[in-house]
Amino acid sequence: GENARAAEKVYRMKIQSLYPRGDLSMETLKIFSDAAAKYSDGRLKIKIFAEPEIVPGDQLFVATKQGVVDMLQGMGGMWGGMVPVGYVEFNLPLAFRISEASTFKEKARVIRDFYMNNGFMDILREEYAKQDMYLLDIHTYGPVPFVLSTKKMTTCEDLNGMKIKADGGNMAYHSGVGMQAVQISPSETYMALKLGTVDAAEWDVSAVTGMKWHEVAPYWVQGMECDHAIGHILVSMKKWDRLPDDVKAAMHKAAEDYWVATVDAYEKEIAAVEKLVEEGKVKVSVLDQECQDKYADVAHNMWDEMAQQDEASSKAISMIKKWRNVR
Amino acid sequence: MKKILEGISWILKRLGDICSLLILVIMGIVSYEVIARYGFNSPTSWAWLINKQLFGVFVMVAGGYALVHHAHIRIEILYQHFSPKIKVLISWLTFAAACCFLGALLWKSTSMGLESWESREVAMGIFKLPLYPLKLFMPVGTLLFLLGCVVMLLKKK
Amino acid sequence: MSIELITITLFTSLLVMLALGVPVTFSLGAVTIAFTYFLEGTDALFTVATTTYQQITSTTLMTIPLFLIMGNFLVKSGISERMFNGLNYWLSGVRGGLAIVSIGVCVALAMCGGFGPGILTMGLVAVPAMLKHNYSKNIALGSVMAGGVLGEIIPPAIIMIIFAFIGRISVGKLFFGGIVPGFVLACLYVSYIVISGIIRPESLPKSTGQVTWAMRFKALQEIFLPSMLVVLVLGSIFLGVATPTEAAGIGAAGAMVICALHKKLTWSVVRDSCSETLKITGMALWILIPATLFGVFYSSAGAQDMIMEVIESLEVSRWIVLICMQLILMIFGMFMDDYAVVTICAPIMLPIAKLLGFDPIWFSILFILNMQMAYLSPPFGWALIMMKGVAPPEVTTRDIWRSVPPFMLLQFLVMVAVMIFPKMATWLPNMVF
Numbered sequence: 001g002e003n004a005r006a007a008e009k010v011y012r013m014k015i016q017s018l019y020p021r022g023d024l025s026m027e028t029l030k031i032f033s034d035a036a037a038k039y040s041d042g043r044l045k046i047k048i049f050a051e052p053e054i055v056p057g058d059q060l061f062v063a064t065k066q067g068v069v070d071m072l073q074g075m076g077g078m079w080g081g082m083v084p085v086g087y088v089e090f091n092l093p094l095a096f097r098i099s100e101a102s103t104f105k106e107k108a109r110v111i112r113d114f115y116m117n118n119g120f121m122d123i124l125r126e127e128y129a130k131q132d133m134y135l136l137d138i139h140t141y142g143p144v145p146f147v148l149s150t151k152k153m154t155t156c157e158d159l160n161g162m163k164i165k166a167d168g169g170n171m172a173y174h175s176g177v178g179m180q181a182v183q184i185s186p187s188e189t190y191m192a193l194k195l196g197t198v199d200a201a202e203w204d205v206s207a208v209t210g211m212k213w214h215e216v217a218p219y220w221v222q223g224m225e226c227d228h229a230i231g232h233i234l235v236s237m238k239k240w241d242r243l244p245d246d247v248k249a250a251m252h253k254a255a256e257d258y259w260v261a262t263v264d265a266y267e268k269e270i271a272a273v274e275k276l277v278e279e280g281k282v283k284v285s286v287l288d289q290e291c292q293d294k295y296a297d298v299a300h301n302m303w304d305e306m307a308q309q310d311e312a313s314s315k316a317i318s319m320i321k322k323w324r325n326v327r
Numbered sequence: 328m329k330k331i332l333e334g335i336s337w338i339l340k341r342l343g344d345i346c347s348l349l350i351l352v353i354m355g356i357v358s359y360e361v362i363a364r365y366g367f368n369s370p371t372s373w374a375w376l377i378n379k380q381l382f383g384v385f386v387m388v389a390g391g392y393a394l395v396h397h398a399h400i401r402i403e404i405l406y407q408h409f410s411p412k413i414k415v416l417i418s419w420l421t422f423a424a425a426c427c428f429l430g431a432l433l434w435k436s437t438s439m440g441l442e443s444w445e446s447r448e449v450a451m452g453i454f455k456l457p458l459y460p461l462k463l464f465m466p467v468g469t470l471l472f473l474l475g476c477v478v479m480l481l482k483k484k
Numbered sequence: 485m486s487i488e489l490i491t492i493t494l495f496t497s498l499l500v501m502l503a504l505g506v507p508v509t510f511s512l513g514a515v516t517i518a519f520t521y522f523l524e525g526t527d528a529l530f531t532v533a534t535t536t537y538q539q540i541t542s543t544t545l546m547t548i549p550l551f552l553i554m555g556n557f558l559v560k561s562g563i564s565e566r567m568f569n570g571l572n573y574w575l576s577g578v579r580g581g582l583a584i585v586s587i588g589v590c591v592a593l594a595m596c597g598g599f600g601p602g603i604l605t606m607g608l609v610a611v612p613a614m615l616k617h618n619y620s621k622n623i624a625l626g627s628v629m630a631g632g633v634l635g636e637i638i639p640p641a642i643i644m645i646i647f648a649f650i651g652r653i654s655v656g657k658l659f660f661g662g663i664v665p666g667f668v669l670a671c672l673y674v675s676y677i678v679i680s681g682i683i684r685p686e687s688l689p690k691s692t693g694q695v696t697w698a699m700r701f702k703a704l705q706e707i708f709l710p711s712m713l714v715v716l717v718l719g720s721i722f723l724g725v726a727t728p729t730e731a732a733g734i735g736a737a738g739a740m741v742i743c744a745l746h747k748k749l750t751w752s753v754v755r756d757s758c759s760e761t762l763k764i765t766g767m768a769l770w771i772l773i774p775a776t777l778f779g780v781f782y783s784s785a786g787a788q789d790m791i792m793e794v795i796e797s798l799e800v801s802r803w804i805v806l807i808c809m810q811l812i813l814m815i816f817g818m819f820m821d822d823y824a825v826v827t828i829c830a831p832i833m834l835p836i837a838k839l840l841g842f843d844p845i846w847f848s849i850l851f852i853l854n855m856q857m858a859y860l861s862p863p864f865g866w867a868l869i870m871m872k873g874v875a876p877p878e879v880t881t882r883d884i885w886r887s888v889p890p891f892m893l894l895q896f897l898v899m900v901a902v903m904i905f906p907k908m909a910t911w912l913p914n915m916v917f
């Protein structure tokens with residue numbers, strides 16, 4: 001009767017990514033969709049769309065709530081204006097810089113354990129639930145901010161007064177050490193670097209592998225980045241609640257596969273950049289300890305500021321402080 | 328009735344005249360940002376954010392303004408040969424089409440506006456500009472645009 | 485409903501609405517809303533709000549009113565009329581001189597962004613001047629529209645950046661790939677104007693009155709300041725002072741300053757310029773909003789799957805596949821905004837082209853050349869619509885449509901030439917990088 005029908009029912013869902021076709025997410029989301037179909041015995045069919053095929057990126061959150069798509073792949077920093085703890089979740093400066101592990105994969109493991117095993121995820125889930133969204137799982141974007149510059153920069157003196165294209169909270173981060181943060185759309189950045197409108201720009205690793213900014217700004221400035229920036233899949237709570245438990249479990253399992261897929265994919269991206277470094281097309285420029293410390297001071301001040309946002313942010317940040325042994 | 332129609336036209340035109348000056352504000356802010364960045368090495372964090380909101384208001388007002396000034400384009404290759412009777416029919420069709428499009432926009436932008444208002448949505452980043460005023464203005468501008476369509480229809484008859 | 489059936493009914497209903505003379509914005513809007521509602525339900529209608537919000541807060545689109553206010557300041561103050569009279573003195577010996585100058589200015593403006601700057605400013609400023617000097621409408625309108633869309637092939641152009649990202653190829657290489665075809669096109673347009681002048685002198689009259697060198701030199705001061713605007717806009721980009729988007733704002737401010745220097749910055753000039761800018765922006769943006777929505781519906785209905793199937797079903801030579809792709813683009817280009825076509829087609833066609841062993845830079849340039857025709861191809865052509873918005877009222881849609889065939893033919897020929905001689909697109913980028 002009822003159960004048998006529920007067991008036969010096929011659930012068709014639409015997911016849109018925050019990123020356009022050409023971004024890695026289009027490859028990795030296929031893995032998610034295939035895994036969901038596999039684990040649910042074909043009862044879960046997830047169709048993938050890229051930005052801006054159904055909704056523009058900055059509207060993805062509200063559009064998912066309204067039921068235009070059933071779920072989204074994106075990152076908390078983007079919805080921080082509505083869910084402030086999203087800033088903490090995505091890329092709190094230096095919070096996810098893991099010195100105790102060495103490889104890309106090990107660092108990812110440490111971060112995932114922190115999210116999943118300490119109640120950190122529960123804080124986030126609670127906040128997204130207030131917006132009728134279910135936080136399904138997380139994934140990585142590799143190191144962020146990924147900074148490329150037109151000149152070699154190793155000290156804070158070098159950075160002082162340099163114009164950097166930066167986004168969101170990172171504007172304050174770079175300004176803190178004396179850079180001038182500029183808002184420029186990613187599509188104009190290549191030209192802006194080429195013509196000297198800005199001296200540096202930040203993004204994730206696709207700044208090199210996707211947008212080829214290194215052709216005009218070959219210096220890869222390191223020392224202020226998190227090893228992993230964290231993204232997420234959010235499901236409209238209305239749609240999530242309608243799913244039977246076994247389908248929910250299948251989706252969770254698929255989302256874990258997705259995490260693994262993104263770790264693998266971004267590891268490959270970094271390897272591709274390393275290869276360019278060997279060929280001399282990208283030049284590594286590590287900041288000296290003094291400048292790294294200065295960045296750390298700025299970051300920790302930003303943590304304290306962000307903790308003021310709301311109760312969830314405050315809880316999340318004190319949890320991170322304990323984990324990272326900060327004050 | 329006629330007074331109401333004229334009143335709506337008058338509002339659309341005056342509101343447009345005033346809001347049309349926003350483009351000078353946008354121009355000024357862009358110039359300020361460029362000079363501040365290039366001349367004084369101190370770029371702003373607010374220039375583009377504010378400009379986007381101003382541009383939003385500009386466009387929302389522009390729809391109705393273009394309408395009452397007959398600036399919305401139609402392909403008149405066949406239309407110009409139609410008899411006045413058929414032209415009246417077309418103006419009804421136009422009205423129906425406008426209601427369909429703008430009605431949907433009015434409905435959905437209202438829920439978007441309310442949602443933004445409920446979460447007091449602000450811009451991401453360091454300059455936390457409230458985003459709900461523009462989102463709340465969207466249905467207002469759409470409604471004015473739609474009222475403009477009523478005026479144009481009744482004038483035609 | 486299958487996607488094939490959706491495609492046919494969707495395009496047909498749009499065609500009928502446009503043909504009946506329903507304003508373009510409402511035709512596009514109503515057709516899209518109706519299809520979205522009946523095929524995807526009320527929740528999906530929310531896309532109308534998200535798409536509108538995105539368009540009205542887009543920094544790229546903000547350049548439309550900025551370039552319009554720049555042009556309008558020159559027009560409403562009478563400066564542009566005097567400038568073109570002066571130019572006509574200098575070019576009195578050359579048939580079609582003003583049209584050639586317009587192409588030249590369009591090429592310069594092409595270097596500050598997409599197709600908008602050329603058509604918007606030259607449509608406002610140069611078209612009335614050419615008509616006043618009795619140029620044929622075909623040349624006056626066609627040269628500005630064709631010149632304006634050069635903005636998409638002469639770098640920089642947003643469309644190239646989209647391709648670069650999708651294809652994971654270098655933006656720099658793509659930029660350089662557009663230069664040769666772009667300048668070849670510009671030269672062909674100029675040649676066409678010169679040849680028309682020879683074949684049909686009445687379409688491009690020489691100026692009649694006696695022109696002395698004294699008059700010419702006196703006219704220089706009318707020409708000098710406005711032409712500095714082009715220098716200001718381009719200079720601010722290439723000296724790294726401003727991004728192309730910001731340069732539009734700098735240009736607008738420059739036009740205002742020029743009005744002041746000519747002592748023409750009166751309240752009525754300011755008011756009329758702003759009012760005209762608001763009207764045309766309203767016209768343009770309220771077409772762009774439903775046009776984007778149209779693309780959103782079409783891709784969420786499965787347009788990409790359909791194209792994929794069509795292409796995969798072709799078990800023929802890769803050249804036939806290539807030509808079929810170009811045909812699909814031409815058909816889409818008649819009904820859709822270029823941005824919608826790119827969003828839908830580029831992500832599937834570019835990987836296929838790569839798979840077939842075609843050079844991705846070459847393929848992207850071909851695609852963009854095809855989109856140039858889309859701007860000019862009726863019934864839905866962006867350049868046609870923008871021109872109707874900025875041209876003097878006596879210019880009808882029919883006049884505009886009639887002016888495009890020769891220029892579209894040249895675009896088509898260059899596209900075929902690039903197809904046959906890939907070096908036209910790949911030689912320069914490979915040499916530079």
Ligand code: NA
Binds near residue numbers: 594596597636639
């Ligand atoms: Na261009």
Ligand code: NA
Binds near residue numbers: 818820
């Ligand atoms: Na077209």
